[in-house]
Amino acid sequence: MNSEKPLTNERILLTGTAVTKKITSYIQELGGQVEHYPLIQTTELQQKEDEQLLRRSMNFDWLIFTSQHAVEAFAAKMVRFDKQATAWSVRIAAVGDQTEQALVAAGFSVHFKPTRFSADTMVEEMNTVITTDEQCLFIRGSLAKNTLVDGLHCHVETWTIYETIESIKYAAAMLEAIQAKSNCTIVFASPSAVRVFERTIRPKIKWSQLHIAAIGHITEKALATAGAQQIITPTVYTMQAVIDEIVLRKDR
Incomplete structure (x- = not known):
């Protein structure tokens, strides 16, 4: 191996x-080829109360x-209703690096991030820094579980702000790519x-x-339940970490 x-x-x-330019470049620097077959799509949910909900947040x-x-x-x-991040004096919690980076790009500072990028760890560790009388707003997607709502010992309200939609648009192309070539x-x-994918x-x-x-x-x-075996999973939940783990597995 090179x-x-x-x-x-x-x-x-x-x-x-x-697929970000950063992760594409990283894979290519390691000699790999990136192929993107999105199996889900996300769409912002818009409603007439959005401006009011934005202010309330x-x-x-x-x-x-x-x-x-x-x-x-x-x-x-924020852009639609001409709001700047400086209008918020709240504290911000982010589940991981990519979420934090997106928040910083939007003008916010992140005050809490768990040591492991998962909702379970977020509940455990965030409960050590919040008080029971604090008010928390969980800004989530349509498929988010209630782990935070049920686990945090503060008052938690939710705002479902985007929808995750399953997509089969690229499924045929992905199958063809898997069948036609090796080493993927x-x-x-x-x-x-x-x-x-399973369906x-x-x-x-x-x-x-x-x-x-x-x-x-x-x-x-979810993969194990579907029948997948020998699943490569890094301890850090980022795309770069999974690429690094793929490299490590090849070295073994």
Whole structure:
């Protein structure tokens, strides 16, 4: 194996909503090829009360974001109603690095981030810094679970700000790519993408024929439930970490 280009002749198939230039460049620097077959889409939810809800969010003690998509939808509403981040004096909680980066890009400072990028860890660690009389607003997507709502010991309200939609638009192309070529690893970042893959692609190919990687233990669990084996899962829930783990597995 070329130690400088450990992913030479390897294809990394990404199934999320977007592929950043940073991660594309990183894979290419390692000698790999990036192919993007999004199996889900996200769309900002708009309603007539949005401006009122945006103003109301300024009155909470904490705003909680567990997805960069939530930040992007929130930022879109800020632009629409001509609001700047300086109008908020609340504290901000972000589940991980990508969510934090999106918040910083929108003009916010992040006051809390868990040591492990998961809702379970966020509940455990955030409960050590909040008080029971604080008011928290969880800004979430349509498929978000109630882990934070049920687990945090402050008062938590929710605002569903974007919708996750399963997409089969690229499923046929992805199947063709898997069948036509070798040396590919499929990266899943959400259980929703796993469900689309299981329904549209997996019936035509065996799990044993695939190299699979997951970002996050919930996505890993969804893959295991669907029958995937030897799932590559980094301890840090980021795209770069999963690429690094793929490289490590190749070295073993």
